[in-house]
Amino acid sequence: MTLAIETEQLTRTFGEVLAVDQVNLSVERGAFYGFLGPNGAGKSTTIKMLTGLLAPTSGKMTILEKNPLNAAESLEIKRRVGVVPEGLALFDNLTAREHLTFVGRMYLLPPDTLQERIESLLGLMRLDDEEKKLTLEYSHGMKKKLALAAALLPNPDLLFLDEPFEGVDAVASRELREMLARFVARGSTVFLTSHVLDIVQKLCTHVGIIAGGKLVRQASLDEIRHGGSLEDCFIELVGSDTQSAQTLDWLEEGG
Numbered sequence: 015m016t017l018a019i020e021t022e023q024l025t026r027t028f029g030e031v032l033a034v035d036q037v038n039l040s041v042e043r044g045a046f047y048g049f050l051g052p053n054g055a056g057k058s059t060t061i062k063m064l065t066g067l068l069a070p071t072s073g074k075m076t077i078l079e080k081n082p083l084n085a086a087e088s089l090e091i092k093r094r095v096g097v098v099p100e101g102l103a104l105f106d107n108l109t110a111r112e113h114l115t116f117v118g119r120m121y122l123l124p125p126d127t128l129q130e131r132i133e134s135l136l137g138l139m140r141l142d143d144e145e146k147k148l149t150l151e152y153s154h155g156m157k158k159k160l161a162l163a164a165a166l167l168p169n170p171d172l173l174f175l176d177e178p179f180e181g182v183d184a185v186a187s188r189e190l191r192e193m194l195a196r197f198v199a200r201g202s203t204v205f206l207t208s209h210v211l212d213i214v215q216k217l218c219t220h221v222g223i224i225a226g227g228k229l230v231r232q233a234s235l236d237e238i239r240h241g242g243s244l245e246d247c248f249i250e251l252v253g254s255d256t257q258s259a260q261t262l263d264w265l266e267e268g269g
């Protein structure tokens with residue numbers, strides 16, 4: 015079994031805040047891995063470290079059997095990885111086609127290949143009828159689709175997606191799910207974060223649950239289901255926050 019991602023005691027602090035606390039991830043090649051946890055659990059911080067956007071405070075990482083903290087190996091990893099980061103990282107004043115052209119050139123794709131892929135991605139994401147719009151005029155869902163198109167452009171072995179379904183409508187969400195399922199079916203690996211159980215349950219083969227910066231469970235979805243539902247597992251590990259509901263009693267009192 016080869017691993018696409020492995021971390022040892024991966025840790026990141028922000029001042030006093032321990033955002034990611036000694037996390038040991040193990041993601042098999044070809045897995046559709048869902049990194050699940052409540053808001054503020056440390057998901058985005060982890061994905062930023064895995065993709066080289068943020069330096070770890072301590073710990074080790076291996077991505078596609080290479081060390082991202084080594085400059086030469088890090089470049090090799092970047093060639094084979096696609097990322098949709100938390101902030102999407104689009105350029106406001108470019109059209110979708112211009113953005114994809116720019117990204118494709120950074121990946122040094124041959125011009126013919128780039129053209130062909132841009133056409134098919136624009137069609138697939140239904141961004142081709144919005145040719146003249148700049149990304150700053152896009153809706154949130156369209157921006158997400160463009161960011162995903164840019165991440166798929168290099169035909170990566172490993173795709174990192176931070177909350178890919180957040181703010182995406184039901185139609186686009188189904189298309190996105192089907193596309194990602196096809197991507198994994200041909201042997202690539204997806205690592206996505208989500209705070210939505212249902213999405214992870216529908217899509218993922220493997221699940222990691224993070225809470226308060228700590229990885230509290232990591233297993234195949236089947237293994238988790240065997241011992242009950244993912245929801246039960248999640249609530250048990252993460253705990254339900256009844257406090258917040260209680261403090262809103264006044265909402266039910268009426269005027």
Ligand SMILES: Nc1ncnc2c1ncn2[C@@H]1O[C@H](COP(=O)(O)OP(=O)(O)O)[C@@H](O)[C@H]1O
Nearest residue numbers: 028031033051052053054055056057058059060
């Ligand atoms: N740049 C930052 N500076 C300070 N604190 C941060 C920063 N980024 C994240 N944090 C803190 O780290 C914790 C984890 O955040 P994050 O990884 O964004 O969570 P998630 O993506 O799971 O919602 C939170 O407590 C958050 O406030």
Ligand SMILES: [Mg+2]
Nearest residue numbers: 057058059100
């Ligand atoms: Mg996040």
